[in-house]
Amino acid sequence: MTLNLKTSTANIEHSIKLASGTVIPSYDIRYETYGKLNQDKSNAILICHALSGNHHAAGKYDNEDKYGWWDNMIGPGKPIDTDSLYVVCLNNIGGCHGSTGPNTKDKKTGKYFGMNFPIVTVSDWVNTQKSLMDYLRIPKWNFVIGGSLGGMQAMQWAFQFPTLIDNCIIIAAAPKLTAQNIAFNEVARQAIMKDPNWCGGDYLNQNKLPDKGLSLARMLGHITYLSDDSMKKKFGRDLRETELKFNYEVDFEIESYLRYQGEKFVSNFDANTYLLMTKSLDYFDPIKDFGDKLKTRLAKNKSNFLVISFTSDWRFPPKRSKEIVELLLDHKKDVSYAEIKSSGGHDAFLMENEDYFDVMKNFIVRSKCV
Amino acid sequence: MTLNLKTSTANIEHSIKLASGTVIPSYDIRYETYGKLNQDKSNAILICHALSGNHHAAGKYDNEDKYGWWDNMIGPGKPIDTDSLYVVCLNNIGGCHGSTGPNTKDKKTGKYFGMNFPIVTVSDWVNTQKSLMDYLRIPKWNFVIGGSLGGMQAMQWAFQFPTLIDNCIIIAAAPKLTAQNIAFNEVARQAIMKDPNWCGGDYLNQNKLPDKGLSLARMLGHITYLSDDSMKKKFGRDLRETELKFNYEVDFEIESYLRYQGEKFVSNFDANTYLLMTKSLDYFDPIKDFGDKLKTRLAKNKSNFLVISFTSDWRFPPKRSKEIVELLLDHKKDVSYAEIKSSGGHDAFLMENEDYFDVMKNFIVRSKCV
Numbered sequence: 255m256t257l258n259l260k261t262s263t264a265n266i267e268h269s270i271k272l273a274s275g276t277v278i279p280s281y282d283i284r285y286e287t288y289g290k291l292n293q294d295k296s297n298a299i300l301i302c303h304a305l306s307g308n309h310h311a312a313g314k315y316d317n318e319d320k321y322g323w324w325d326n327m328i329g330p331g332k333p334i335d336t337d338s339l340y341v342v343c344l345n346n347i348g349g350c351h352g353s354t355g356p357n358t359k360d361k362k363t364g365k366y367f368g369m370n371f372p373i374v375t376v377s378d379w380v381n382t383q384k385s386l387m388d389y390l391r392i393p394k395w396n397f398v399i400g401g402s403l404g405g406m407q408a409m410q411w412a413f414q415f416p417t418l419i420d421n422c423i424i425i426a427a428a429p430k431l432t433a434q435n436i437a438f439n440e441v442a443r444q445a446i447m448k449d450p451n452w453c454g455g456d457y458l459n460q461n462k463l464p465d466k467g468l469s470l471a472r473m474l475g476h477i478t479y480l481s482d483d484s485m486k487k488k489f490g491r492d493l494r495e496t497e498l499k500f501n502y503e504v505d506f507e508i509e510s511y512l513r514y515q516g517e518k519f520v521s522n523f524d525a526n527t528y529l530l531m532t533k534s535l536d537y538f539d540p541i542k543d544f545g546d547k548l549k550t551r552l553a554k555n556k557s558n559f560l561v562i563s564f565t566s567d568w569r570f571p572p573k574r575s576k577e578i579v580e581l582l583l584d585h586k587k588d589v590s591y592a593e594i595k596s597s598g599g600h601d602a603f604l605m606e607n608e609d610y611f612d613v614m615k616n617f618i619v620r621s622k623c624v
Numbered sequence: 625m626t627l628n629l630k631t632s633t634a635n636i637e638h639s640i641k642l643a644s645g646t647v648i649p650s651y652d653i654r655y656e657t658y659g660k661l662n663q664d665k666s667n668a669i670l671i672c673h674a675l676s677g678n679h680h681a682a683g684k685y686d687n688e689d690k691y692g693w694w695d696n697m698i699g700p701g702k703p704i705d706t707d708s709l710y711v712v713c714l715n716n717i718g719g720c721h722g723s724t725g726p727n728t729k730d731k732k733t734g735k736y737f738g739m740n741f742p743i744v745t746v747s748d749w750v751n752t753q754k755s756l757m758d759y760l761r762i763p764k765w766n767f768v769i770g771g772s773l774g775g776m777q778a779m780q781w782a783f784q785f786p787t788l789i790d791n792c793i794i795i796a797a798a799p800k801l802t803a804q805n806i807a808f809n810e811v812a813r814q815a816i817m818k819d820p821n822w823c824g825g826d827y828l829n830q831n832k833l834p835d836k837g838l839s840l841a842r843m844l845g846h847i848t849y850l851s852d853d854s855m856k857k858k859f860g861r862d863l864r865e866t867e868l869k870f871n872y873e874v875d876f877e878i879e880s881y882l883r884y885q886g887e888k889f890v891s892n893f894d895a896n897t898y899l900l901m902t903k904s905l906d907y908f909d910p911i912k913d914f915g916d917k918l919k920t921r922l923a924k925n926k927s928n929f930l931v932i933s934f935t936s937d938w939r940f941p942p943k944r945s946k947e948i949v950e951l952l953l954d955h956k957k958d959v960s961y962a963e964i965k966s967s968g969g970h971d972a973f974l975m976e977n978e979d980y981f982d983v984m985k986n987f988i989v990r991s992k993c994v
Contacts, residue, residue: 486804
């Protein structure tokens with residue numbers, strides 16, 4: 255069977271009131287689909303992306319060599335099997351890959367939004383994803399699935415639209431960020447905002463790019479995505495050349511890797527989107543936001559939940575995923591939990607791993623409606 | 625008894641050949657002493673400072689409110705007891721508090737050294753500390769003591785001048801940096817070097833300061849000095865004001881703390897020194913450097929060793945300190961090891977802690993020559 259990759263843009267012509275109070279009158283959502291929606295529309299899956307992700311999760315475009323960010327997971331015969339499932343993945347608003355966000359133009363002014371684009375929360379994203387769902391005439395998601403910030407969106411779906419999802423898979427996530435998580439995000443933001451080319455966020459209108467700041471933010475991010483162990487295995491203290499240079503050029507392989515990752519990132523990501531995504535992470539705290547209403551919300555939810563963590567993930571370690579499991583168990587939900595042994599760190603959720611893929615496949619086969 | 629604080633500068637008028645091959649013809653060492661050298665000169669202690677430390681370890685100057693960085697540890701009746709011990713602490717060369725370094729002027733050109741000041745290794749520092757020892761006519765250190773990068777210098781002393789130290793205390797250190805340690809240093813360096821005001825390191829000659837880059841480096845450093853737990857206890861997710869702001873100003877207390885730490889740091893630290901200190905950390909690997917010679921070096925060493933680590937230190941966690949213990953035990957040295965329970969993270973080595981201070985005091989009382 256084929257992946258049946260289709261890329262489209264949904265023009266959502268009704269307004270949305272954001273958590274901040276700001277109203278967006280209309281917006282575009284760039285999205286991709288794989289597989290086919292069945293006749294009774296019961297096989298639809300929503301994939302939510304993480305900080306630097308986008309709608310292009312699987313397959314590849316004719317003019318590109320690179321596959322989508324979760325191509326190992328999504329496709330014919332893969333754990334998220336497009337032979338039987340219809341998969342939808344979107345670029346969230348505030349993103350920078352085709353959906354309305356800081357790097358798109360405000361129709362009213364003809365200028366790039368930049369910092370005039372409002373901060374969007376996970377709850378706002380779930381509302382926009384619901385609009386896309388209506389646009390696609392999908393009555394219910396058979397699964398909502400995401401890793402990291404994507405896992406937070408999956409979790410939010412279960413609380414916000416409890417009757418519209420059959421199954422929920424939350425991978426490498428946490429119910430809220432710790433002070434340390436916020437601290438890393440803040441340093442990344444400061445790196446961008448202290449770059450003179452950031453221009454108060456107006457760089458696109460001024461034909462500039464805060465490349466230095468954004469690459470620093472990405473370098474820092476990479477440290478938190480990898481585990482100490484995986485860095486050790488991958489780089490150790492290997493020198494780039496045979497001897498120490500006694501200057502400030504690259505000595506060690508790890509330095510070269512980070513610089514490369516930083517430079518690569520700036521060519522396809524928008525700095526203001528990076529700021530927005532990190533704020534959305536910081537603000538995520540659905541238990542606090544729903545408060546007393548969480549109980550009634552979850553009472554309506556009949557989903558099966560799968561929560562997955564990775565042993566070497568120090569950004570959202572297993573104990574943080576267990577907080578989600580405990581919350582769901584406290585509300586008498588059906589929860590499966592898997593702690594996957596991996597040295598891959600936080601990024602393990604994007605990597606091929608037999609145990610991880612088996613857990614995903616088995617849960618999906620057992621729970622899917624088709 | 626009084627601390628008997630004295631601050632002086634030693635002009636070392638003979639040249640030193642650095643590990644890089646560069647020769648420095650002469651240099652100044654700013655240093656401080658506490659207590660009194662006894663008649664047989666057997667009560668001298670060398671204190672080695674860490675990345676951002678300097679010679680001012682204890683007491684306070686008449687015109688300042690702030691006490692030295694290890695004032696809780698050094699003084700009359702304190703673990704490093706100046707009633708019986710003569711304590712020497714210096715600002716390492718390449719530093720920025722009075723010793724020759726990037727922020728001092730090259731006598732030949734009249735210009736600030738900046739990036740023309742060579743990279744200095746831990747081994748180079750130990751050689752310059754030996755010169756200060758000769759200058760002060762101290763025949764032997766009763767103790768060499770240091771935490772973090774200072775602990776590495778103490779360790780290096782034991783290998784490099786094995787017969788010149790009676791006791792060695794290595795706190796919160798590691799025998800070499802991991803790829804992750806190097807990665808954090810590299811991001812800090814890039815933050816400084818990407819600041820346009822860094823001017824290729826020539827900022828002092830150009831009347832500029834790379835404040836933004838240096839403050840970023842410090843913010844990042846602070847994340848690695850504190851533990852996840854201590855951040856949680858200290859800040860949690862506490863908001864600075866009552867509500868989320870939905871902008872990019874400070875929302876959470878941790879953000880405010882980091883910004884403050886970054887800003888405070890730039891007023892009394894030199895960016896090029898920061899670069900140099902992090903490179904010195906990265907390069908530290910005495911086991912590799914000494915190779916086969918380590919065995920004969922350590923055979924000559926009759927010191928008692930005390931190695932101390934802190935449970936919540938994730939920069940140089942207990943397992944890294946244990947590598948030092950194992951190395952020393954393999955060479956049949958007399959080693960005491962203490963793993964101190966603390967939530968203080970890497971910075972715990974600077975904090976008051978009953979167990980820690982008892983271990984220090986007991987070891988010093990037991991081992992001192994007076």
